[in-house]
Amino acid sequence: MQSLENPTQRQSGPQFEYGAKELAFLAGKDKRMAEAIERIGMISRPLMPDLFTALVGTIIDQQISTKAGKTVNARLQAMAGAYTPARLEQLTAEQIQACGMSMRKALYIKGVASAAMSGELDLPAIHGYSDQQVIDALCKLPGIGIWTAEMLMIFSLGRPDILSWGDLAIRRGMMNLYRHKTLTRERFERYRRRYSPYGSTASLYLWACSTAPLSASPEPPLLT
Template structure:
């Protein structure tokens, strides 16, 4: 299992920039979050996981892996869309997965090139695909590419974590942007702690 890599440099920077976050980091300790380095696998997994529980997503993912073996552009292209749907997803989700498989397998979309693109360029490329929005692109940048500075406004748990940390009943976009700028260039590590804080009452 690969985990999101960070260390003392990022921790010390964030603690220096934000006293409340510093206290939370000391209390929570090191966070280990699994990453999926293969971007295509991560893309398909993200579509499977949309709007369903983690448990349900794991079940559907297990069935998809049983159907196609290793999840690759070739195995997705060769699978029948009806069989993909029977793994436990909607026709729409199955078509999204099939479409991305065809684009990558046919060379229309080169996910290997993403490592040479900026965060904004990656979001633009991915959100142009059916079934992939800005939030999904941001999660892929963290949990597949390990990009260092991603804090997602579209993630409700991130915003809830900020509310819990800074004692806001509601969070404005202006407040969010101020905190995001404070965490830069290590926003992704801050995000890990905000997720942990989001479940605290």
Template sequence: MDEEIAMQYFSYGEKEIARLAAEDPVLGAAMDRLGRPDRVIFPDLFSALIRSVVGQQISTKAADTVWNRMQDALGNDITPDVIALAGADEIQQCGMSKRKAGYICGIADAVAAKKVDISTFRKKSDEEIIKELTVLPGVGVWTAEMMLLLSMERPDVLSWNDLGIRRGIMRLYDMPSLSKSEFEILRNRYSPHGSVASIYLWEIAHTDCW
């Protein structure tokens, strides 16, 4: 199947856009200017989790490069068994640190042993999933939030820990800095459609001619 056809995108529409615009006219004007950006999602929970770990503290472009190398080396279907068979050394050779490769192997072992049962996640709240995932070495709140947003399509994820989102906020409102309390005001304003706000804030952060 052609890769472009196989891609899936975060589902949102006029209802979410209109609600955000009504709550925040500044964001509303930006959304009108940007149109309706697509955001690729990764429905398989395990591979999405590993992809989030790969993306920790590196640019989106670098993360895509490493992930593509992993798929070239291990195959498109990244499962706990595939990770275990490859081992940390082969994973590290895809372009990451030894520590991160070790985290990935540890996560695969934990999921295979059902120490973390990701098959139950779709029945759980965001907070419950974050709590379970962040017990795993190498999985912080940001990693869990990216899985919630970019795999599970949870509707109200706005991550303080994401540099792109914070940068998008500062560009949108012409702010030289952003405090956690200022961020929380916006998080509450955007709720319950924080994930759609995140998609637009990422777009704002990476639009050259903003």
């Protein structure tokens, strides 16, 4: 998944769903989050509802630029015709690698396709899993870690309460918003509990805050 680039630009296709209820809850719980919501406005983030396509795209996008990811995805889609387990399992790792990725990524994609074909990865069932069950199921796959699983839960499954400690931009946004120079896991978890059950919506605004410089205001943090 790529980082937030233009939080206010409306994009076509399915979007992560949130609205007045979620914003009112967050604003009522947190003064600085309320100020961020007022300043930034609504944020549009596209969803990729097909979990298998999202998994493959996420593997491709790891540690490369957005432009490079789009190029590799386009090449693989042109070769496969579509991202389906059957079509990708039929390709060799060498054919996948030739689209512009490392052999390790090609093997990860083959592994995901094989798991989906064998039933080891039960894609339809995942939609009914709890958040932790989704993480457990996806992290069994080669090339998928907790952060990736959390991003897939937001941008493929549309889960409402995901706030990722492993996302550096979210932590940076939290530090900017609350004027913290450091952020411990304990403090992060206190914010997570404050935002729950709408952590995913809070994540959108923390991503947007991640590019802002730390405030020079002498006002102390709201949560210490």
